[in-house]
Amino acid sequence: MHEMALMGDILQLVQEDAVGKGMDKIEKVELIVGEIANAMPDALRMAFDLLRDQNLHFFSVHAELVIHREEAKAICVLCGEKYKPEQKIALCPICHIPSGKVVAGETFQVLSYEGSNGR
Amino acid sequence: MKVTLRTDVLTNNNKAAEFNRELFQNTKTLVMNLMSSPGAGKTTLLEETVRVLAGKYRIAVIEGDLATERDADRIRAMGARAVQINTHGGCHLDARMVAAALGELDLDEIDILFIENVGNLVCPSGYDLGQKHKVAVLSVPEGNDKIPKYPQMFMRTELVLLNKLDLLPYLDFSVEEAKRDLAEINPKSNLLPLSARTQEGMHEWFFWIEGAYLKWLQQ
Ligand SMILES: Nc1nc2c(ncn2[C@@H]2O[C@H](COP(=O)(O)OP(=O)(O)OP(=O)(O)O)[C@@H](O)[C@H]2O)c(=O)[nH]1
Numbered sequence: 475m476h477e478m479a480l481m482g483d484i485l486q487l488v489q490e491d492a493v494g495k496g497m498d499k500i501e502k503v504e505l506i507v508g509e510i511a512n513a514m515p516d517a518l519r520m521a522f523d524l525l526r527d528q529n530l531h532f533f534s535v536h537a538e539l540v541i542h543r544e545e546a547k548a549i550c551v552l553c554g555e556k557y558k559p560e561q562k563i564a565l566c567p568i569c570h571i572p573s574g575k576v577v578a579g580e581t582f583q584v585l586s587y588e589g590s591n592g593r
Numbered sequence: 594m595k596v597t598l599r600t601d602v603l604t605n606n607n608k609a610a611e612f613n614r615e616l617f618q619n620t621k622t623l624v625m626n627l628m629s630s631p632g633a634g635k636t637t638l639l640e641e642t643v644r645v646l647a648g649k650y651r652i653a654v655i656e657g658d659l660a661t662e663r664d665a666d667r668i669r670a671m672g673a674r675a676v677q678i679n680t681h682g683g684c685h686l687d688a689r690m691v692a693a694a695l696g697e698l699d700l701d702e703i704d705i706l707f708i709e710n711v712g713n714l715v716c717p718s719g720y721d722l723g724q725k726h727k728v729a730v731l732s733v734p735e736g737n738d739k740i741p742k743y744p745q746m747f748m749r750t751e752l753v754l755l756n757k758l759d760l761l762p763y764l765d766f767s768v769e770e771a772k773r774d775l776a777e778i779n780p781k782s783n784l785l786p787l788s789a790r791t792q793e794g795m796h797e798w799f800f801w802i803e804g805a806y807l808k809w810l811q812q
């Protein structure tokens with residue numbers, strides 16, 4: 475389970491940026507998590523709750539995590555078919571040849587955060 | 594106040610990976626990141642690799658484990674330089690841990706550096722360590738379903754070593770099926786069936802390493 479480590483990195487990125495902008499309370503964090511980005515939304519939510527509760531000096535008790543899923547997409551280099559890659563990521567459903575390239579679904583970003591200066 | 598970041602979550606890891614990559618480039622060190630589930634045979638493969646290639650190349654190994662110095666000791670016993678990273682429960686190596694371990698190695702004196710990642714088919718695949726090549730090890734007793742079940746590992750590796758081929762007669766593993774499954778996930782990846790125990794197929798792996806090293810020097 476590396477979602478704890480990932481959330482640690484996420485909160486650190488947010489905190490560094492927020493401090494630079496003079497904020498001292500984070501209310502909300504929004505992520506984009508691709509369907510094949512190698513991170514599980516549920517595990518990320520659990521990690522967020524845990525880490526928020528350990529860092530209440532910087533995160534509001536009500537701070538929420540919003541996860542936007544980026545759909546996985548692949549495109550066949552032979553026939554141009556756009557398809558949703560399942561387990562057989564590279565297998566084109568039209569050509570039945572492993573000729574697909576992943577073009578979306580690997581994104582894993584901190585999209586935004588909301589914070590305030592509580593003092 | 595809302596702030597839009599659009600920052601990659603792995604930004605800090607990726608920066609460290611770039612730092613490592615530049616160091617490897619400047620010191621002409623070819624680096625391979627070996628990943629597999631626990632017990633697939635990474636350390637055994639590396640022991641054999643050191644035994645056969647150490648006369649020709651200066652080899653070092655970074656060993657990633659949750660705890661203990663065992664794997665590093667096994668490599669040292671074969672006569673190669675080994676640095677142990679203990680992740681203290683962490684399920685993967687990240688580029689910062691590798692950067693720290695590099696402090697214990699003189700890269701100018703190393704031709705090929707192997708990094709044995711923590712045994713885990715999920716987490717290590719997402720972390721760039723700055724390596725030139727990502728190699729997965731899969732072993733016959735794990736069964737045919739591992740490639741389709743962990744596509745996120747196999748879509749990101751360029752070579753799969755299918756180890757413990759000596760156990761094929763006792764199990765229902767199909768090498769053909771594994772090749773087909775791998776091609777359907779990552780057509781650019783090769784599958785090399787071998788046995789670190791009996792040496793069957795190992796020359797192909799050594800051949801691959803030597804080819805990769807030549808290419809690396811020429812680039
Ligand atoms: N039969 C057989 N056994 C092997 C082979 N290669 C390794 N083993 C055995 O498999 C077991 C695990 O091997 P290791 O090399 O320690 O595996 P590992 O991937 O380094 O394991 P972790 O570092 O714990 O993830 C040991 O008992 C090895 O002797 C092989 O080709 N055939």
Ligand SMILES: [Mg+2]
Pocket residue numbers: 635636637664709
């Ligand atoms: Mg090992």
Ligand SMILES: [Zn+2]
Pocket residue numbers: 550551552553554555566567568569570573
């Ligand atoms: Zn097609």
